[in-house]
Structures are given as C-alpha cells and as structure tokens.
Amino acid sequence: MARDLVKRLIELALVLVIVSMGTFALVDLMPSDPAVVVLGEGHTAAEYAAQRHSMGLDDALPVRYGHWVGDALTGDLGKSFIPPNSDVGGRVAAALPVSAELAVLALLMALVVAIPLAMWSAYRAGGVVDRAVGAVTFGVLSVPSFLAGMLFIALFAQRLGWFPRLEWSRIGDGLGGNLYHAFLPALTIALMEAATFTRVLRGDLITTLQEDFILSAKAKGMTPLHVLFHDALRPSSLSLVTLMGISLGRLIGSTVIVEYLFALPGMGTLIIGAADQGDVPMVQGAVLVIALIYVLVNAVIDLSYGRLDPRIRRAHV
Amino acid sequence: MNDAPLLSVDDLRTEIRTARGPLRAVDGVSFTVRPGEMFGIVGESGSGKSVLGRTVMGLYTSGPAMTVTGKVVLDGTDVHALDDAGRRRLWRSRVGMVFQDPGTALNPVKRVGRHLTEAMRGLSRAAARDRAEELLRLVGIPEPRRRLRQYPHELSGGMRQRVVIAVALAGEPSLLIADEPTTALDVTVQKQILDLLGRLQAELGTAIILISHDLAVVAGRADRVAVMYAGRLAELAPAGELFDSPRHPYTEALLASVPRLGDPPHSVLRTIDGAPPDMAAPPDGCRFAPRCRHASPACAAPPEFAADGARAVACHHPVDLGGA
Numbered sequence: 001m002a003r004d005l006v007k008r009l010i011e012l013a014l015v016l017v018i019v020s021m022g023t024f025a026l027v028d029l030m031p032s033d034p035a036v037v038v039l040g041e042g043h044t045a046a047e048y049a050a051q052r053h054s055m056g057l058d059d060a061l062p063v064r065y066g067h068w069v070g071d072a073l074t075g076d077l078g079k080s081f082i083p084p085n086s087d088v089g090g091r092v093a094a095a096l097p098v099s100a101e102l103a104v105l106a107l108l109m110a111l112v113v114a115i116p117l118a119m120w121s122a123y124r125a126g127g128v129v130d131r132a133v134g135a136v137t138f139g140v141l142s143v144p145s146f147l148a149g150m151l152f153i154a155l156f157a158q159r160l161g162w163f164p165r166l167e168w169s170r171i172g173d174g175l176g177g178n179l180y181h182a183f184l185p186a187l188t189i190a191l192m193e194a195a196t197f198t199r200v201l202r203g204d205l206i207t208t209l210q211e212d213f214i215l216s217a218k219a220k221g222m223t224p225l226h227v228l229f230h231d232a233l234r235p236s237s238l239s240l241v242t243l244m245g246i247s248l249g250r251l252i253g254s255t256v257i258v259e260y261l262f263a264l265p266g267m268g269t270l271i272i273g274a275a276d277q278g279d280v281p282m283v284q285g286a287v288l289v290i291a292l293i294y295v296l297v298n299a300v301i302d303l304s305y306g307r308l309d310p311r312i313r314r315a316h317v
Numbered sequence: 318m319n320d321a322p323l324l325s326v327d328d329l330r331t332e333i334r335t336a337r338g339p340l341r342a343v344d345g346v347s348f349t350v351r352p353g354e355m356f357g358i359v360g361e362s363g364s365g366k367s368v369l370g371r372t373v374m375g376l377y378t379s380g381p382a383m384t385v386t387g388k389v390v391l392d393g394t395d396v397h398a399l400d401d402a403g404r405r406r407l408w409r410s411r412v413g414m415v416f417q418d419p420g421t422a423l424n425p426v427k428r429v430g431r432h433l434t435e436a437m438r439g440l441s442r443a444a445a446r447d448r449a450e451e452l453l454r455l456v457g458i459p460e461p462r463r464r465l466r467q468y469p470h471e472l473s474g475g476m477r478q479r480v481v482i483a484v485a486l487a488g489e490p491s492l493l494i495a496d497e498p499t500t501a502l503d504v505t506v507q508k509q510i511l512d513l514l515g516r517l518q519a520e521l522g523t524a525i526i527l528i529s530h531d532l533a534v535v536a537g538r539a540d541r542v543a544v545m546y547a548g549r550l551a552e553l554a555p556a557g558e559l560f561d562s563p564r565h566p567y568t569e570a571l572l573a574s575v576p577r578l579g580d581p582p583h584s585v586l587r588t589i590d591g592a593p594p595d596m597a598a599p600p601d602g603c604r605f606a607p608r609c610r611h612a613s614p615a616c617a618a619p620p621e622f623a624a625d626g627a628r629a630v631a632c633h634h635p636v637d638l639g640g641a
Contacts, residue, residue, distance in 0.1 A: 127381075212421040219376055220436040220484065221409030230435070234426045310468040311425055 008302070012295055019291040020072070023284050024065050027057075032278035037081045068284075077285035082277050088285035091270060096252075096289065098168065099259070099266035103251035105182055106189035107244055113190070114197035114240075119228045121198070122205035133202075137195035149188040149261040156184060168264050185262040189255055193247055200243055204236035211235075234308055241308065245301035249294030253287075322349035323491055323524050324373070329387035331365075331372045337597045342368040344548035344599075345387070347622065352491065353522045355515070357539030357556065359532055359571075361593055365548040366528045367417075370496045373526070374412055375404045392491055409436055413485030417497040419477035423469035423484075429453075430465035432484050452483040457513060475506035482513065486523075493517070493525045499534060511538055532575055536560055541627075544568045547594050547604040554628040564628065564635040567605045603633065611636075 027034065035051040056064060071078065077088035121130040140148075156162045163184045169177040208214065209232055217231045256268030267286055274282035305312045331343040342365040350356045360366045371377040372385055375396040379385045389396040392411055399407060416422035423432060433449035434440075440448060446465065453461035456479040469477055478498060485493055495514060499507035515538055518525050529535050535542055536556065543553045544565065552565040563569040573587040591608035594600055600607060606616035611634040622631040 212416055212418060213424040215376065216414065216416055216422045216481070216484070217424070219374065219408055219414040221405040221407070221488070222436060223405065226435075231424050231427075235424070309426055311470050 008299055012299055015295050016292065019295070020069060020288055021065065023287045023291065024068055025061075026284055026287075027064075027280050028061070030278065030280060032280075034081060034278070034280055037278040037280075072285075072288060077288070078281040080274075080282050081279045082274075082282075088281050091282065092267070092286050092289050095265055095267045095270040095286075097171065098264055099252045099255060099268065100293075101171065101178075101182060102186050102189060102255055102258070102264070102266060103248055105179075105186040106193060106251060107248060109186060109190035110193035110197050111244075113194040114201060115233070117194075117198045118201035118205055119233075121202045122209060122232075123224065123228060125202075125206050130202075133198060137198050140191055140195040143191075145188055145192060146257045146261060148191050149185070149258055152184050152188055153261065168262075185255075185258050185264060188258050188261075189251060193251075196243065196247075197240060201236060201240045204239050205232055208232045208236040238305060238308055241301055241304060245298045248297050249290070252293055253290040321352075323352040323354075323392060324350040324526075325388075325390045326373060327388040327390075329369070329372060329385070329389060331368050331377060331383060331385050333368070333383045334381075335597065339384075340597050341548050341599065342596060343372055346545075346548075346550055347387075348543055348550065348553060350492065350524050350526060353518065353524055354541065355518050355525045355527060355539045357535035357542040358526060358528045358545055359535050359542060360530065360545035362530055363593055363596070364545045365596070366530075366545050367496050369545070370414070370494045370526065370528050374414055374494055375399065375407065376414070378404070408488075409438070410488040411490050412492045412494065413488060413490040415478070415482050415485050415493060415495040415498045418501040419474060419481045420469075420501065422481050423477060425469055427468070428465065429467055429469065429472070429480055432469075432480065433465075433487055436484075436487055448487075449483075452487060453480070455486065455517075456480070456483045457509075458483070473506075474502050475509060478502060478506075478510050479513065482510075482517070486517070486521075489521075491524060493523050494528070495525055496528045497530065498527070500530070507534070514538070532560075532571065544571070547599055548596060549604065550622060550629075550631065551605065552628075552630045552632075553622075554630075558628060562636075564630040565605075565632050566609045566611050566634070566636060569636050570608075603631075 033048070033052075034055060034057060035048040038055070039047065039051055052058060056067065059067075068078070075089060077092065079085045080088060080091070117133050121133045124130055157164065164181055167181055169181045171178045205228075214227060214231055217227050222231070253267055253271065255266060256272055258264075259266040259268040260272075267290065271283060271286045273279075274286065326349070327347050329343055329346045330341065333340045333342050344365070346369060348356075358366050358369065368377060373389050373391075373396070375389070377383060377385065378397055385397055391407070394403075394407060394411070396404070396407065423429075430446065430449050433452055434445040437445045437448060449465055450461045453464055458464055458476060458479050464472070464476075464480075469480070472480065478501075482493075482495075482498075493514075498514065499510050502510060511534060514525055514527065517523055527535055527539055539556045541553065542556045542559050544551045544559070544567065546567050551567045552559065552563065554564070559568065560572065563572055567589075570587070570589045574589060576586055589608055594604055594607070601619070602617040603609070603612070603620050606612040609616070613634065615633045618633075620631045620633050622629055
C-alpha cells in the first residue's frame with residue numbers, strides 16, 4: 001500500500017510538471033505582447049523593450065519557467081498585469097471557493113437525483129419509468145446549460161421570486177444565505193450531470209442485476225431496496241465514480257457560462273476576464289490551480305476503487 | 318418414513334417470453350419430495366432443470382418475463398399464491414438455494430460474515446456473528462472467525478461453495494435446492510461438497526433437491542431420481558432401481574453414454590443421436606421420439622406420466638424390466 005502510494009505521488013508530480021509547462025508556455029503562445037498589456041498603447045519600441053526586460057521576458061524560456069515554478073512552489077503566483085496589479089494567489093483564493101462550492105453542490109444534487117432514478121430504471125428496465133427517464137435525460141442532455149440557466153432565472157427568480165439572482169453570498173456570511181444563493185446556479189449545472197450520471201449508472205446496474213449474487217441475495221429473502229442499495233450499487237458505481245472525478249475537475253474551471261449568467265465571482269469569470277485582457281499571470285495561476293485540483297481529485301478517485309471493490313485492492317499491492 | 322410430502326409440485330409449467338416467442342422451459346412437471354429426502358433431478362443442459370428449481374422456490378414467478386401455472390406446495394404453503402413479502406419470508410426461513418458457481422453467487426464487495434448475517438432477524442450483532450461462525454463450522458470451514466472477515470475472492474472455490482451452502486442454511490430451511498452445486502468445482506472438491514450435502518441431510522434432516530447434468534453426482538446419494546427431458550419428467554424412480562433397470566429409453570441411453578470402469582480400454586462411448594428439441598417449438602407427442610430407437614406411430618401422442626408403485630415413466634414403449 002505504501003509503495004503504491006509513493007508510485008502514485010511520483011505520477012502526480014510528473015503530470016503536474018507537464019501541466020505547468022503547458023500553462024507557462026501560454027505567455028509565448030498568446031498573441032498579445034505582455035509589455036503592451038502592462039504599459040498600454042502608444043509607447044515607443046524602446047520603452048516596450050525596457051518593460052519586457054524588467055519583466056524578465058528576455059531570459060530563456062527554461063530560466064523563466066524555473067523562476068515561475070520556484071515562486072509557485074512557495075505559494076507566489078505572481079502579480080496581475082492589470083492595475084491595481086493585485087496578487088494572483090489572492091484573486092484565485094477568492095474565486096476558487098465559489099466554483100468549488102458550485103461544483104460540489106451540483107454533483108451532490110446530481111447524485112441525489114441520479115441514484116434513485118437509475119435504480120428504478122434498471123430494476124424495471126424497459127418499463128414505463130425507464131423509458132420516460134431515458135427520454136427526459138436525453139432531452140436534458142440536448143439542452144445547453146445557458147438555456148436551462150436562463151429558463152431557471154426567468155421562472156424561479158423573476159416570475160416566482162423564489163431565488164435571488166445576480167447576487168452571491170459567501171459561506172462565511174452564513175451557510176443558509178450561501179446555499180440560498182447557490183441553489184439555482186448549482187441546479188443549472190446539476191441538470192446535465194444528473195442526466196449523464198443516470199444513464200451511466202443505469203447501464204452498470206442492469207449488468208450487475210443479472211449477476212448470480214443478486215439472485216442469491218433475493219433467494220435469501222432480501223427486499224428489492226436492500227438488494228439495490230446493499231448488493232447492486234457498490235459493484236455498479238465504478239464508472240459513476242470515475243465520471244464524478246472528471247466532472248468535478250471540469251466543473252471547477254468551466255462553469256463560465258453559468259457563472260456569467262448568475263454573475264458569480266468564480267474561477268470561470270476570473271479566467272475569461274483575465275484572458276480577455278491579456279493578463280497572462282492571472283490565467284497561468286488560475287489554470288495551474290485548477291490542474292492541481294483536477295489531478296488530486298482523480299488521484300483520490302483512483303485510490304477509492306480499492307474501497308469500492310476489494311479485489312482491486314489486492315491487485316495493486 | 319413420513320408419508321406427508323414436504324414439497325408437492327403439481328403440473329407445474331413455466332413459460333418464458335422470448336423474442337422468438339414463448340419458451341416452455343418447464344412443461345407439466347409433477348413430483349413430491351418427502352421430509353429429509355435427497356431428491357435428484359437429472360437432465361441435459363437446457364432440459365429446464367434449473368428453471369424448474371427456481372420456479373419451485375418461487376424465484377421465478379408469473380410476471381412480465383414469464384408465466385407460471387400449476388401448483389407448488391411447500392410445507393403447506395402455496396408458493397405461487399404468496400405475495401412478495403410472503404415469498405421473502407419463505408426464503409428467509411423455509412427454503413434455501415445453493416447456486417452453481419460459487420465464484421459469482423457471492424457478492425465480491427461483501428465480507429463472508431455479512432453474507433451470512435444480513436438475512437438474520439432479531440439477533441444482536443454479537444449473536445448474529447456467533448451464529449454465522451457456527452454455520453461456517455457446520456459446513457466444515459476451518460478458522461471460521463477469521464473467515465468471517467474475509468472477502469469471497471480470498472477463499473478457494475470449494476470454500477466459497479461451503480459459504481454459499483452456509484448462507485442457504487442460515488434460515489434453518491426444511492428444503493435446500495442445490496442447482497448444479499459441484500459443476501464449477503474440481504473433481505476432488507466436488508466429492509467433498511457432495512459429502513457435505515449428504516452429511517447435512519443426515520444430521521439436520523434437511524430435504525435436498527440435487528439438480529445435476531451429471532448422473533454420477535446423483536448416483537449413490539439421492540434417494541429418488543427424476544430424469545428430465547425437454548421440460549418434462551421422463552422417468553422417476555428410487556435411485557437404485559433407476560440405475561439398475563431404466564424404463565425410459567432416454568434414461569437407458571443416458572446411462573449407456575457414461576463410461577464405466579469395467580469397460581475395456583478404447584471402447585467407443587455410446588452417444589444419443591440427434592439433439593434436444595427446440596423448446597420454442599417442441600415436437601408434438603413424446604419429445605424424445607425423434608431420437609428414440611423404440612419410436613412408433615403411437616409416440617405422436619404425448620405419453621402419460623404413468624405411476625407404477627414407486628416408479629413412474631412417461632413412455633409408450635417402456636424398456637422391459639430386467640428380462641421379466
């Protein structure tokens with residue numbers, strides 16, 4: 001187990017090195033000249049050159065990368081190009097909780113909906129509920145999230161007035177208010193996730209339900225609910241857990257549209273704004289943090305397979 | 318021996334709906350099992366013996382996938398007249414099933430102990446664990462306390478099948494249905510498992526229905542044996558009589574196809590010509606007739622399953638009894 005963990009950590013480090021290189025290469029890949037971004041238009045070529053020099057952009061790429069990574073390892077992600085040149089780390093730290101909370105909340109909502117739906121569908125595969133769920137999930141998957149978000153805002157926020165919009169309340173200001181503000185955007189994200197989860201889990205459950213051990217659990221006199229939750233769910237959840245890991249990583253960085261619709265100060269808003277202004281350090285820092293989270297979440301997911309299926313635990317050692 | 322049957326099966330039919338039309342897997346089967354008896358059911362693959370076992374137990378019942386008619390009475394309870402809850406109560410306490418492949422009959426993510434204790438009612442955690450340990454000891458598993466903590470994949474095939482049997486015994490059933498309990502096991506382990514079933518029958522007085530495609534498994538252990546062919550019983554007789562003097566041509570052919578130690582080396586094994594019928598469109602009349610060397614025009618009508626003392630045979634031209 002310990003050796004396994006060490007191997008994992010080395011893999012993680014390698015992935016992070018590659019990701020950080022890609023992120024760092026952004027400076028040279030972005031069409032905008034950092035010096036122009038910082039100074040603004042209308043300066044002489046000499047002034048721009050001097051600015052580039054002061055920013056250390058004259059150094060060779062590996063040297064600059066070394067500096068950047070060294071700083072990043074000490075927690076310093078640099079300063080924004082854009083006045084007031086705020087600390088990238090501070091801005092990311094402010095935006096991350098919003099996105100992370102949305103993603104986690106959306107995944108929880110999706111699970112709460114998907115697990116019972118998938119169970120019912122799989123238990124009576126081909127039945128009325130199964131076909132209805134199939135049609136609805138298919139429909140949901142084909143609705144873009146901005147449309148769903150707009151519909152929710154129009155219906156729940158404007159027409160019915162149940163939820164606020166264009167406001168955010170931090171967890172620090174009270175959990176109730178925070179959840180109240182997060183509900184609609186999380187629901188918007190959860191919709192599509194729930195549809196995907198339902199489909200994947202239904203398929204795996206149908207396979208599991210044909211196993212002999214399901215019949216033998218029934219033959220012991222266990223109730224259908226017991227069989228579904230205690231016998232079928234865990235062996236069927238590996239694809240779902242994998243998918244959740246990918247979703248969590250993806251959602252933290254790419255809920256841009258929903259954040260925009262609901263005017264939320266999350267990572268998506270931060271990155272899009274920074275990219276738009278050519279604020280390279282901000283983009284780099286934010287992307288690096290998202291990559292780190294993505295890699296960590298998926299490492300945890302990998303380790304969880306052994307929890308889910310004891311046969312894998314042994315195979316790894 | 319007690320005359321009141323523990324189990325009586327009367328004209329049982331299981332029709333499974335398939336894409337190719339209804340499949341009559343069990344087609345009018347009747348028999349009884351006495352308390353404490355070892356009752357063998359022998360048949361080829363696809364003869365409907367597993368479906369029969371599951372229908373008898375009520376695991377297969379009328380629903381969208383199949384229709385069951387006829388009657389199964391176990392211990393005075395009409396199995397197919399029960400509601401779902403009643404059937405679950407029956408499975409928890411009166412009848413247990415041993416499955417063919419112990420590798421798949423146990424949930425890979427559950428410990429052995431959990432398999433045994435989860436169906437127990439009204440026992441404290443400690444009492445349930447003690448009972449589970451006792452069950453493992455009963456089926457001959459060494460170090461039962463340690464085994465309770467293990468997962469199925471940490472046990473050998475034979476040990477797993479012992480666990481499956483222990484699980485089936487947890488509710489102290491009066492009937493155990495063992496569906497090909499040794500088919501997935503090594504030959505040496507097969508014998509151990511069959512010996513275990515025999516010991517349980519003797520010690521606990523549990524009646525056992527032993528279903529197998531293998532005559533050798535049933536021979537010498539079953540009190541009575543039913544031979545199944547294409548969804549129907551061909552012959553039913555006390556085991557000794559069946560093997561000594563088969564009356565149905567199918568039984569005779571089946572016995573002739575088993576190699577014997579006394580045969581000279583390199584002697585050619587007798588096989589049965591033809592193949593079992595397509596159960597979605599079985600022949601009218603006797604189902605074995607197309608493969609039978611005694612067949613006559615009379616075989617176009619379905620033979621009656623005629624009882625003669627302790628024996629019964631469904632044949633228009635039964636094989637003569639030992640030159641009598």
